[in-house]
Amino acid sequence: MAINRIYLRASTDEQDSNRERDNMLSFTTDKFDGAIITYTENYSGTKLQRPELAKLLDELQEGDRIIIEKVDRITRMTMDDWDKLKRVVKEKGAYIVSVDQPMTHQQADNPLMEVLTNFILDIGAAMSREWWETMKKRQRQGIEREQKADAERPDTEKKYKGKQPDVKLRSAIKGMLLDGAKQVEITAALKCSPKVIVAMRKELKEAGKL
Incomplete structure (x- = not known):
């Protein structure tokens, strides 16, 4: 059985995460037969390489359903990476079943339905990526405006200080x-970027502690 x-x-936000999990379990139980396995991670949707997503794809079997709340939960990737993910699933x-897209709730039983379902998912993937790129662009523009304004302010009045390191997280990683x-x-354990871990390992090696 699938x-x-x-x-x-x-x-x-832990409360939002629990709400989403409860809603997804309720939807799945009501809609489909078969066992339920959940895969949860706090990882950027722009990356194809994610530990839990990789585990899910590796364990995937014929007839299985990948159930997501909406398309942006599984992808904010480039369309090339999105195509790679879909290829593995196929x-x-x-x-793939997206809770907010009823057309995806049933396995496509003819070529036309398969095309329409893929079209719906592709639109969601494209909109998700576009939203992410727009937010990043606005963020860069905001930083540039602050930096330009700061150039005309005395040091004591400068507002833009850039992203500050998370001292507690870095200490925990080193430990x-x-x-x-x-x-x-x-x-x-810490839901952190591998890049931070690499940086902390380098600091410890340079200090002769590793």
Whole structure:
């Protein structure tokens, strides 16, 4: 029997994450038969390479459903990467169900329905990527405006200080590295970027502590 594989890209807000998980479990139980497995991670939707998503795709079997709340939970990727993900799903004989898109709730049983379903998912993927790119552009523009304004202010009145390092997170990463933890274990425990872990490992090595 097909397995229902719920993919949750968790919010940083625990309450919102729990709400989404409960809603997804309720939807899946009411709509489909079969076992339910959940995959949850706090990772950028712009990346194809995500630990839990990779695990889901690796475990995927013919007839399985990948269930998402909406398309932007699984992708804000480039269309090339989105096509790669869809190709893996198709080769496995599985399909994607988006809760907010009723047309995706049933497995396509003819070529026309398959085309229409893919079209709906592709539109959602494109809109998701466009939204992310717009937000990043606005962020860059805001930073540039502040930096330009700061150039005319005295040092004591400067407002733009850039992104500040998370001292507590960096300390926790160093502690786990010193205890011998692996990168994947640190990422899972602290929900942090691998780049930060690499930087902290480099600092510890340069200080002769690793």
